[in-house]
Amino acid sequence: MCREPDLRVDEQIAHVLGRLRPQTERIAELMKQYNSADDEDGPYLEARLEVVRYFNDTEQQDKARQPQDRDKHNLFGWALDRQAITFLAATGALLDVDEYDMAPSPPSA
Structure with a gap:
């Protein structure tokens, strides 16, 4: 989990994977063991890296940022x-x- 404000997706992922990367072999082995069962209809283990970001959530952003941090860098665009x-x-x-x-919708005409 990464809850630091003002990070792009790739920066958030780097924080999380920094903690997970030392366990790569163990995670891979667990996935292999669990999913190599002879029963094709049996349970299947799925690993997922999930990122959820909210934009224009001004209430949360105002709590997390200092005034000098606004417009620090563009949060759009990312690459792995x-x-x-x-x-x-x-x-x-x-x-x-x-x-x-999370920006409010404009009023209907």
């Missing part, structure tokens, strides 16, 4: 580095990124 892709491939993990715009 080779280390993140290698981790996801080794563990068979899925990547799920959800982003929500």
